[in-house]
Every structure is written in C-alpha cells, then in structure tokens.
Amino acid sequence: MATPLSPAQEPQDLRMREIVAALDADFLSLLGWDWDVRVVRYPKSHPVLGMPDCRISGCVTGTVLGEPMCVGCTVRWRKSGLSLEDFTAGGRTGQYRSIGQTLCRVPGCERPCRSVAARVCSVHHYQWSRSGNPTLEDFLRRPNLRPLPDIGPCRVASCYRVRGREGNVYCDVHSARLAIERRRGSFDGDEQRWRLTTPAVAVGREVSLRGLPDRLAAELLYCLQVRTARDVKTRDHRFRQLCDRLRLLGVPSLEALEDADLVRAETTDDLRMLVRGARTALRRLGTTPETERLEDVWDLVVFGHNGTLNFSKIHHRHFREAVKIWAYDELPRRRGRSVASALQNMIRGMTLLSESLRLQREDGGRQPRLLGRTDMVNFCNRVAFLAETGTFGTHHRVNVIRYVRQITNRIRVMGLTGPGQILEGLPSDFTLSSQDIPDEPEDAEAGRDLPDEVMRELCDNLDLLEKTSNREYRVATELVIDTGRRPDEIGTLKWDCLAKDPDGSLILLYDNHKNYRLGRRLPIAKATAAVITEQQERVRERFPDTPTGMLKLLPSPVANPAGKKSIGPIGDAHRAWVDELADIMIPVVVEVDGQPVTKLLPFDKSRIFPYAYRHTYAQRHADEGIAPDVLMDLMDHRELSTTQTYYRNPQESHQTGEKSQVARSGRGLTRTPFSCNLAA
Structure with missing residues (x-):
C-alpha cells in the first residue's frame, strides 16, 4: 500500500486535503509511491502505464507498451540494415550505460558503485587496486573487508541518489554536471538556485517529484491518476519534462500557474496541452452541478455531457441568471453528443435579445418591469436586419426567433417572473408568438443529396x-x-x-x-x-x-x-x-446563345x-x-x-x-x- 502523508506533511489547507483525499491508494501503490521518497515508478505491466523490458537480450530499458524495442535499440536496428528477426536474435552488443544507481558489491556497504564496470564504491575500488587480488570475487572474499556507511543524499533537491565520495555534497552525476556547466560558462554562480532547479538524473520508468511543493506533487499525482483512468497514456519522459519545467518555474501549484509562465519556461506544445488537461481535471475535482450552475461558463462534464456552455455574453445579469436556471432545468432532458452545441445555439438567441435591448432602449434594458411588446418587435427587426446584411443566414434567423420564444415562454412557466424571482414584474406582453417566427426557407433540407x-x-x-x-x-x-x-x-x-x-x-x-x-x-x-x-x-x-x-x-x-x-x-x-x-466533374445543362448545352463542370466540394x-x-x-x-x-x-x-x-x-x-x-x-x- 502507498505510504500516507506523515504528520509533518499533513495538508493544512482545505484544497490540499481535498486533492490528497482524491488520490487512490491502489493507484499510488501501482506507482510505488512513497511520500518520503517522492519518485513515481512506472510498472512493467499495465494496460496504460506499462513499460515492459526491451525484447533485445541484455537490454533492460523500458519500452513503450506494444513496441518490440526501446528507442535506443530501435535506432540501432534501423541503422543496422538487418531484419527485425536477425537483429533481435543477435542480442545487445557492447556495454550498457548505468540504469539508476547500484550499491557497492561489498556485503553491507551503503555507498554507490564507482562505475558500472567497477561494481564497487570508490573506497573499496581503491582497496581492491592495492590488494593484489586479480578478480573482484577474490577481493570480496577477504576476511578483513568492512562495509562502509552511506555519506548522505545528494544535495540537489530533485535527486534521490546518495553521494559517492567524502567531501562531495552531490552525487557523482550532479557533481560532473555542475563542473561541466562551470567550464562552459552556463552556470550563473547561484549554486543554491541550481540545487533547487536542476533536474534529477533521468532514469527510464522513473520520474522524480522531489523538490516540488507538497500541493504541486499531489496535483501531479492526481492528474496522472485521472489520465490513466481515462486510458490516456502519459509517457515517462513527458511527465519528467513537465516536472522539470515546474521545478524551474518554482510555482506552488498548477492552479496558480499562468500561461505566461509556460511561455517563459519555453514549454513545448505537448507539455502545454498536458498542463491544460491537468488544470481541467483539478477544476472538476470537487465540482458538482450545484456549484457549477453558479458560474457563467459551465463545464458540461459535471452534468454528464461533453463541452461547455457560455452565458457570459448575455449582457443583462437578470436575463443571464434566468437563462442559467432554464439551462439547468433543460439539461437532464438532453441526450447525445451534440447537447452543448444545441443549447449554446439557443443561448445565442438570448444573447442577441440582450444585445438588442442594450442598443435600442434608453435605459439599456436594465429594468425588466419596463419592457414590452415593442422591445420584442425591435428585436425581430434587428434579427431580420442581421440576416439581410449577411451576418447570418435566413435559416439561422428562423431559429433565433424560435429559440427566444421557447426560452422566454419556459421562463414564465417556471415562475421566474413572479414575486421575489429574478425577473419579477416582467410584463406579459414581452413575449413572442408563433406568428412572429418567419417562414422556413423553402427546401431547407431537400437537395442535399449528392449526384x-x-x-x-x-x-x-x-x-x-x-x-x-x-x-x-x-x-x-x-x-x-x-x-x-x-x-x-x-x-x-x-x-x-x-x-x-x-x-x-x-x-x-x-x-x-x-x-x-x-x-x-x-x-x-x-x-x-x-x-x-x-x-x-x-x-x-x-x-x-x-x-x-x-x-x-x-x-x-x-x-x-x-x-x-x-x-x-x-x-x-x-x-x-x-x-x-x-475535381469531380458533373454534367450541367447551361444556356449558350439561347440553346441548352451540357457541360462538365467541377462539383462544389463543400457540399x-x-x-x-x-x-x-x-x-x-x-x-x-x-x-x-x-x-x-x-x-x-x-x-x-x-x-x-x-x-x-x-x-x-x-x-x-x-x-x-x-x-x-x-x-x-x-x-x-x-x-x-x-x-x-
């Protein structure tokens, strides 16, 4: 089971507690998560997160689920000119780089190996070189060989390796990395900031969340959990890049992250998309229809649909709130994939009504008690004008009038114009009848078939x-x-x-x-x-x-x-x-010099x-x-x-x-x- 937060790490703010409570213990266990270590470890077998070993004999690098080889072996295979069967049969040649950090082979020694080839820590390697023993196995059998205690962890915030040498505050890799940056002139001299922002040593199947604030780490875990539940793959290298960018930015949480911060960190498009999805998942956490209905832009996932509904363009607050009440009442009766677009089209009609009142009344339409039939007539004339000038089509004109009539009538049936309601006192003649709806354009549907x-x-x-x-x-x-x-x-x-x-x-x-x-x-x-x-x-x-x-x-x-x-x-x-x-050519009869002539003309592909x-x-x-x-x-x-x-x-x-x-x-x-x- 996953290790819970220690008492010292117990979240203090309500939002942090909500995020931690939403983390599934089985999912954290799948990742091998420990709040003290703070390293995500991708499993070898899992339908979404799984990263099995490369199929090439001798290669232990994780590979994308469903692919036969890791990225490195795939590159080598393409360069080799061999068939996949021959390349696979040959196995891995040459020496592999180190995967992670391994401890000294001396029994009980807590220090890391000096190198992959050495297989023992620096001190024991020195002793071996002066012992006269030809092989490591002979050296390990010496009776006076003593294990050594670990020196302590690397001081880089993201790193979970142990130090390999006395007097060095970093692991061997970060020590070498800092030396290289100094030699190249890319080190700015602020070693404390370098410790806080430099990435961990990249290891396949592992992502370090060390050095990130508690809240940010919890948010990242929750977002990984949501993506996995939705069967969306999150590659380890992409997740690692995201953590490194967030560590560099020093933000306390994803919810506090600004788009400008991502641009400043030169974040790639796929990472920005990952962040947007993460913030969407966090926004939905704890949201209910009762809380979402108070917003001016609704996330319809909360209501069991896809997409959003935007009420913010309805200028008048009283109409905006009334339309939101109507939409809340209407949503349970809607089904299918196009609920959002269907309702948004209806809401646009109310947006046009609000715009008409704002432009054509001296009071801007701010007092519902003063509205009347004349305002509806003005609205219908404005819609006709917009259709005539090409702002939208004649079919849309019919729908706008129909939608406004439907919503305003429903608002009255729901009692929203009664005493104490949002549209109290709205006159009864502020309405539309069936006679106000223009005739449908002739043959609105027929004729869409293809020749x-x-x-x-x-x-x-x-x-x-x-x-x-x-x-x-x-x-x-x-x-x-x-x-x-x-x-x-x-x-x-x-x-x-x-x-x-x-x-x-x-x-x-x-x-x-x-x-x-x-x-x-x-x-x-x-x-x-x-x-x-x-x-x-x-x-x-x-x-x-x-x-x-x-x-x-x-x-x-x-x-x-x-x-x-x-x-x-x-x-x-x-x-x-x-x-x-x-171009698809079809015969069309045209008139030439007063005579019908059949010509082949290109068909309009937009149809x-x-x-x-x-x-x-x-x-x-x-x-x-x-x-x-x-x-x-x-x-x-x-x-x-x-x-x-x-x-x-x-x-x-x-x-x-x-x-x-x-x-x-x-x-x-x-x-x-x-x-x-x-x-x-």
Whole structure:
C-alpha cells in the first residue's frame, strides 16, 4: 500500500486535503509511491502505464507498451540494415550505460558503485587496486573487508541518489554536471538556485517529484491518476519534462500557474496541452452541478455531457441568471453528443435579445418591469436586419426567433417572473408568438443529396481515405453511405451490431442517439454485412482479451487499450479526404446563345459532407418509388413530414403492399445505386 502523508506533511489547507483525499491508494501503490521518497515508478505491466523490458537480450530499458524495442535499440536496428528477426536474435552488443544507481558489491556497504564496470564504491575500488587480488570475487572474499556507511543524499533537491565520495555534497552525476556547466560558462554562480532547479538524473520508468511543493506533487499525482483512468497514456519522459519545467518555474501549484509562465519556461506544445488537461481535471475535482450552475461558463462534464456552455455574453445579469436556471432545468432532458452545441445555439438567441435591448432602449434594458411588446418587435427587426446584411443566414434567423420564444415562454412557466424571482414584474406582453417566427426557407433540407457521378467517384477513392486517416474512418464512411444512418450512429456501433431476423434477413443494430431510441433495427444487404464482419475480425484480433460485449466496431486509435471507446466524429478526416481528391466533374445543362448545352463542370466540394450521405440514401430510395411510410421507417423518423424534407419532388408512390414488404425486409435494397458495396 502507498505510504500516507506523515504528520509533518499533513495538508493544512482545505484544497490540499481535498486533492490528497482524491488520490487512490491502489493507484499510488501501482506507482510505488512513497511520500518520503517522492519518485513515481512506472510498472512493467499495465494496460496504460506499462513499460515492459526491451525484447533485445541484455537490454533492460523500458519500452513503450506494444513496441518490440526501446528507442535506443530501435535506432540501432534501423541503422543496422538487418531484419527485425536477425537483429533481435543477435542480442545487445557492447556495454550498457548505468540504469539508476547500484550499491557497492561489498556485503553491507551503503555507498554507490564507482562505475558500472567497477561494481564497487570508490573506497573499496581503491582497496581492491592495492590488494593484489586479480578478480573482484577474490577481493570480496577477504576476511578483513568492512562495509562502509552511506555519506548522505545528494544535495540537489530533485535527486534521490546518495553521494559517492567524502567531501562531495552531490552525487557523482550532479557533481560532473555542475563542473561541466562551470567550464562552459552556463552556470550563473547561484549554486543554491541550481540545487533547487536542476533536474534529477533521468532514469527510464522513473520520474522524480522531489523538490516540488507538497500541493504541486499531489496535483501531479492526481492528474496522472485521472489520465490513466481515462486510458490516456502519459509517457515517462513527458511527465519528467513537465516536472522539470515546474521545478524551474518554482510555482506552488498548477492552479496558480499562468500561461505566461509556460511561455517563459519555453514549454513545448505537448507539455502545454498536458498542463491544460491537468488544470481541467483539478477544476472538476470537487465540482458538482450545484456549484457549477453558479458560474457563467459551465463545464458540461459535471452534468454528464461533453463541452461547455457560455452565458457570459448575455449582457443583462437578470436575463443571464434566468437563462442559467432554464439551462439547468433543460439539461437532464438532453441526450447525445451534440447537447452543448444545441443549447449554446439557443443561448445565442438570448444573447442577441440582450444585445438588442442594450442598443435600442434608453435605459439599456436594465429594468425588466419596463419592457414590452415593442422591445420584442425591435428585436425581430434587428434579427431580420442581421440576416439581410449577411451576418447570418435566413435559416439561422428562423431559429433565433424560435429559440427566444421557447426560452422566454419556459421562463414564465417556471415562475421566474413572479414575486421575489429574478425577473419579477416582467410584463406579459414581452413575449413572442408563433406568428412572429418567419417562414422556413423553402427546401431547407431537400437537395442535399449528392449526384450519381459524385457518389461513384467517392466510392472509387475510399482507399485514399484509409491512407489519409485510418481503416476505421474508411469503414465508417462506407457504412454511412450504405445505410443512411447518422454519422454518430455509425461511429458508436457495438462490435455485435450484426444480427438476423427469423427469415434470415441481415439486420444492423444501432442506437438513435438524437431521439434517444435505442436498439433500432435496419435491414442491410449481404455486401454491407460483409464489411461489418471483416471489421469485426480485425477488432477481435486487435483486442483478443476484451469481451465482445464491451468492444466497439470502430475502436478509437487513441487512449483505447481495451477497444471499449469508439472513434470520434468523422467530419475532419472526411473533409481532409474530400479536399485531397481531384475535381469531380458533373454534367450541367447551361444556356449558350439561347440553346441548352451540357457541360462538365467541377462539383462544389463543400457540399460533400457525412450527413449528405443520409440525404442521398433518402433520395435514392424515394427515386425507386419506396412508399413514404416505409421510407420514414428506414430513416427512423417519428414524423412523415421530417422524412419528406430529405428528398426533392418525390414521385407519387404506387407501391403494392408486396413491394413495400420487400423494402422492409431489405431485399429491395440490393438495387440501390452507388452504395459502396451494393450493385447498381
């Protein structure tokens, strides 16, 4: 078990006690942590922190989990020109440098070895050189050989080595390091500061937290614990660099660290990212929804979601606090990956309302009792002006009015305009009706499908997507095209997402996160099922020890040692792939000298995005005459009107009951054109 804080080290301030209490004893034991020694030791076997020995015979250096060799042996192998098998069989040649500090071979001697080759301390090495004994073994058998007590620890704050020579206040390495700095002229003459800031001797699998304040050491341990719990790897050399930078800065805690301090210490981007993650973990420690709701910027992780909500741009405090109460009430009813963006869009509407009041009223809108219908009309006119001048689009104009109406009505229902409430006395005519919401732009959704020529070109170039990203993003894109599911529904598929109906039809099992409809079933073709089966085999081979019920079909390549996490959104990888493709030419009918002429023109690549495949899926089924009610089921919509926005000018369906049943069973899907794996 990990050694607890000694009475002299018992934390005095509440925050320090909170951080120490959050440290898991089993995790500290895994690190071999002792509050007196203050050295983190990475284990050889662990799914995240593990650093097994290098596979080259004779090398004891730790290597990255999953890699066959340490960095040094990898460099030597690449220079050798040998195959990996031949290089591994040859073993390590030459002498290794010292790994850590070893004690003198004389039994009971507490002093360190003079060198790796000497194997005894300086005093005993001197005695051996004058003893006449040809070998060390003969010397060690001398009856009058006496062990020596240790001289004491190195005076460098970060160092946990013992001194090797009488009269020297440093270990041999730091003594040599100081001499070199003096000789080169890089030593500034302040030896006391040098002792406090110089790094410990770097040893693989070990990171010294010595010389750091108690609070800072506890914070670093807690952040390492959080990263490990999230399956995020923290390389020992990166953690060591961070500790060295913090020791140089002399800050008391991460929470007191300023970004300017990191710049001053010439901290690299990856270390700054590590610090940001650490400060985020510390900020969340002890935070609850009850405390977070008081802030103007919310970390939604506290509420069980991702992202943040920012209320700070709402100018008026009374409206800002009312919107925060609304959001606190709304969050439990929200699910899915896009909760933050959905609610933030609604909050932006209230931000525009607050801005309108500030600009258009003489009192700046600071007195809720004086507001009225005229202020809402002014707001609607301002939103129309902003849309007309291109500040945002017409679709956004509709949403702004709709969101403000929804929030203000909800605020009244919650009683926030009543006696003693934050908006007490807000007049009843300060509201919006359904008639205030502008008409939706015509064909807001329809027409986002992709032409056949574009789909054909995309399907022919999926190999390039795999090269520019990875296999999982390629498979995800194939399945989105083939099935018409939302990208996040495909991205989060479970490993066992393939099933069969009693009649033998192949079924895709997925979750509709947007509408919180779990366990949905979609008929798919054999070719699409083959893509899933092949991916299942790859995942099973990659993660043989994880139960299939916990695996994801498309596992993330990052922070995912057991295959339990899905890939992230595919949008960025997809955009990079599309942008790298050559221009996709499509036939377009134009008028030349009054006559229609067909020309090949490049297709606008900005129209090619993952969600467009869902529109394409709906359009091709509508073109095939699939009945609207069947297509609604295939799209997993609750309302037929929603499905009808996904395709243009739908033809009247004359499907018989038999043909509709064929579409439902999936057999009718084998004719869908330009699906990656289905025949035209």
